[in-house]
Amino acid sequence: MITVGYSCNYIDNIKISLDKYNEYGFDYIVAPVIHPKCSEFIPFSEVFLDGKDRNKIVINIPKRDFRIQRNIRLLEKELNFAGHAGIQNIILECPEDHESIENMATIINRKLNPQSETNDHHSLAISIKLSMANIKMQTQELRKDPIYIDDDYEWKKWNHLRKIMQFHPNISIALEVNGELLDTDRLDRWLGEPIKFIILSTSVFLTNSSKFPVLSKVMQLFMGQINFKMASNFSIIIKGNNLHGHIKNYCQYIGHLQKTEIFSDKLQKFCQYYEDLLQYPLQPLKDDLDSSVYEVFETDIIKYQQYEKAIEQALMDIQKDVIIAMVVGAGRGPLVDKALRAAHSVDKFIRIYAVEKNPNAIITLEMLKDLKWGGYLGLSHGYVEIVSSDMRYWSAPERADLIISELLGSFGDNELSPECLDGVWNYVSKDAICIPQSYTSYLCPVQSQRLYSQLSLDRRTNVNAYEYAYVVHIRNAYLIDKPKQVFTFEHRRGDLHRPPSTRDNNRKKRLTFHSKIPTICHGFVGYFDCCLYGNHRLSIVPSTQNSNMYSWFPIYFPLHTPFDVSGHDDDDDDDDDGKIEIQITRNVNDIHVWYEWTISHPIQSPIHNLNGKHYSISLH
Numbered sequence: 001m002i003t004v005g006y007s008c009n010y011i012d013n014i015k016i017s018l019d020k021y022n023e024y025g026f027d028y029i030v031a032p033v034i035h036p037k038c039s040e041f042i043p044f045s046e047v048f049l050d051g052k053d054r055n056k057i058v059i060n061i062p063k064r065d066f067r068i069q070r071n072i073r074l075l076e077k078e079l080n081f082a083g084h085a086g087i088q089n090i091i092l093e094c095p096e097d098h099e100s101i102e103n104m105a106t107i108i109n110r111k112l113n114p115q116s117e118t119n120d121h122h123s124l125a126i127s128i129k130l131s132m133a134n135i136k137m138q139t140q141e142l143r144k145d146p147i148y149i150d151d152d153y154e155w156k157k158w159n160h161l162r163k164i165m166q167f168h169p170n171i172s173i174a175l176e177v178n179g180e181l182l183d184t185d186r187l188d189r190w191l192g193e194p195i196k197f198i199i200l201s202t203s204v205f206l207t208n209s210s211k212f213p214v215l216s217k218v219m220q221l222f223m224g225q226i227n228f229k230m231a232s233n234f235s236i237i238i239k240g241n242n243l244h245g246h247i248k249n250y251c252q253y254i255g256h257l258q259k260t261e262i263f264s265d266k267l268q269k270f271c272q273y274y275e276d277l278l279q280y281p282l283q284p285l286k287d288d289l290d291s292s293v294y295e296v297f298e299t300d301i302i303k304y305q306q307y308e309k310a311i312e313q314a315l316m317d318i319q320k321d322v323i324i325a326m327v328v329g330a331g332r333g334p335l336v337d338k339a340l341r342a343a344h345s346v347d348k349f350i351r352i353y354a355v356e357k358n359p360n361a362i363i364t365l366e367m368l369k370d371l372k373w374g375g376y377l378g379l380s381h382g383y384v385e386i387v388s389s390d391m392r393y394w395s396a397p398e399r400a401d402l403i404i405s406e407l408l409g410s411f412g413d414n415e416l417s418p419e420c421l422d423g424v425w426n427y428v429s430k431d432a433i434c435i436p437q438s439y440t441s442y443l444c445p446v447q448s449q450r451l452y453s454q455l456s457l458d459r460r461t462n463v464n465a466y467e468y469a470y471v472v473h474i475r476n477a478y479l480i481d482k483p484k485q486v487f488t489f490e491h492r493r494g495d496l497h498r499p500p501s502t503r504d505n506n507r508k509k510r511l512t513f514h515s516k517i518p519t520i521c522h523g524f525v526g527y528f529d530c531c532l533y534g535n536h537r538l539s540i541v542p543s544t545q546n547s548n549m550y551s552w553f554p555i556y557f558p559l560h561t562p563f564d565v566s567g568h569d570d571d572d573d574d575d576d577d578g579k580i581e582i583q584i585t586r587n588v589n590d591i592h593v594w595y596e597w598t599i600s601h602p603i604q605s606p607i608h609n610l611n612g613k614h615y616s617i618s619l620h
């Protein structure tokens with residue numbers, strides 16, 4: 001549920017104002033603590049507020065020139081007062097010049113990183129007020145100065161400030177939107193920032209035939225996008241005079257908007273609470289997965305539909321009536337089920353070996369064999385044999401016509417599908433088919449303060465947090481360019497029987513990306529796409545992804561030090577503007593597999609995860 005606040009210019013009595021706007025349906029009020037004209041503290045009778053009330057107040061600190069010492073002192077007083085009154089949320093309007101921004105950032109930094117723990121202000125949440133106005137909306141006075149004639153001007157102020165704040169997770173944005181939206185790239189860049197408040201003036205609302213306030217279609221879609229990108233963790237502030245009957249009508253309209261299609265997100269219920277949460281990737285070869293993990297896999301209808309169709313097609317392409325299939329890494333058996341169904345629908349008989357190295361999953365498989373797969377007699381179209389073994393070391397009683405597996409990670413090969421499938425070579429027939437046939441990983445540079453700042457928190461306990469890759473249901477991020485292909489692995493028909501000594505699973509790739517607009521790169525997001533068989537595919541690459549498939553979240557490769565990227569527009573002759581270059585390697589030795597990544601343009605970074613010292617995927 002998205003909360004709505006009302007921004008008051010001035011208040012005499014905080015309790016009375018709060019009660020009044022609560023009654024109108026607003027969840028909180030935004031108010032200054034200092035009189036806007038005379039720099040005097042408003043008699044902010046915080047003694048009448050209880051704990052619940054305090055959470056319903058956001059302090060607003062207006063734009064000031066922080067080159068002036070008096071204003072700096074005032075800011076310190078306001079922040080101290082907020083701490084004293086127990087008010088955690090503060091909106092601070094961003095000043096114009098860099099010196100003011102730097103002075104303001106110093107004061108906030110001191111508050112958020114106090115010398116002594118007794119002055120702990122870690123819970124203070126500061127939102128920097130910025131405007132999404134495009135240049136056409138700048139005031140005449142500002143437009144005279146060439147640096148202000150820039151659609152990136154407000155974003156650059158923010159980018160400057162957050163770097164001084166070292167991407168502190170308690171810093172977010174209060175973005176004022178005046179109804180004029182920017183071009184897609186710039187809009188997406190804002191949507192990749194940690195926006196906590198959207199400020200809407202009452203004048204942004206149109207009037208419908210019943211004289212009620214409504215947002216334009218474009219603004220409605222924008223609100224839906226914000227909701228998606230912030231995973232519903234944002235709030236709307238209404239400011240300005242009432243122009244539509246009663247001030248409560250704005251609140252009611254936002255409530256109504258949230259019930260419309262624009263705010264619905266079908267995937268959300270499966271992935272809720274995982275948004276932007278960094279998790280270590282699974283290692284199903286090294287670790288035995290829990291039943292609950294298998295259960296999550298098995299609820300993904302789309303993934304298994306694709307497998308079933310691919311198996312059907314492969315069975316039709318194998319010119320035999322009795323087909324020997326091996327489901328390697330069978331888990332709790334969903335692919336065995338699909339193979340039996342496929343055999344039934346193409347009217348072939350299939351003998352399946354379900355090979356699994358997790359002893360706990362084997363117990364379930366044995367049970368399923370008895371209860372579902374016809375036990376020792378089998379079914380009319382198939383028979384299942386359970387094999388408790390690592391697929392790489394199994395001595396099979398016969399050769400397979402068809403190998404079926406699902407050993408894929410978010411980056412395709414990162415759960416060691418290539419190494420595991422290399423192990424089937426001595427029990428496959430010469431023209432055996434493998435499902436999947438091939439898979440390719442993808443990478444894309446990303447701007448995401450939200451992801452990066454989580455690691456800066458982690459760094460207090462883990463200095464190597466930037467040397468790992470993380471699985472993440474990514475939302476609050478801006479993809480700087482289109483994803484590009486990285487590593488491909490193929491398991492082609494006629495190739496599977498070749499011994500592993502004829503293959504090399506080491507890989508190295510250099511990729512170049514371009515940014516059209518100025519941005520900051522916090523790392524890279526990885527995806528995969530996979531050809532199961534024929535034209536049946538699985539993909540999590542945004543442009544080709546199977547809709548409603550949620551088995552895999554993308555992978556995030558962070559950078560120690562984010563770097564600024566200049567924009568490269570069509571009139572720009574310098575090819576190096578906006579260029580980002582990364583080199584990534586996949587390295588294999590007898591013990592494990594690991595990735596190393598390094599930036600070579602526009603900066604030279606150190607090699608992340610050198611020698612797999614921090615993040616490696618165990619082969620044993």
Ligand SMILES: C[S@@+](CC[C@H](N)C(=O)[O-])C[C@H]1O[C@@H](n2cnc3c(N)ncnc32)[C@H](O)[C@@H]1O
Nearest residue numbers: 284285297329330331356357358390391406420
């Ligand atoms: C991602 S799960 C997929 C399970 C199941 N096919 C499904 O779709 O739900 C991968 C399975 O492969 C198993 N596995 C991984 N490496 C293996 C190996 N070398 N030999 C046998 N099983 C393996 C894991 O224990 C796990 O059960």
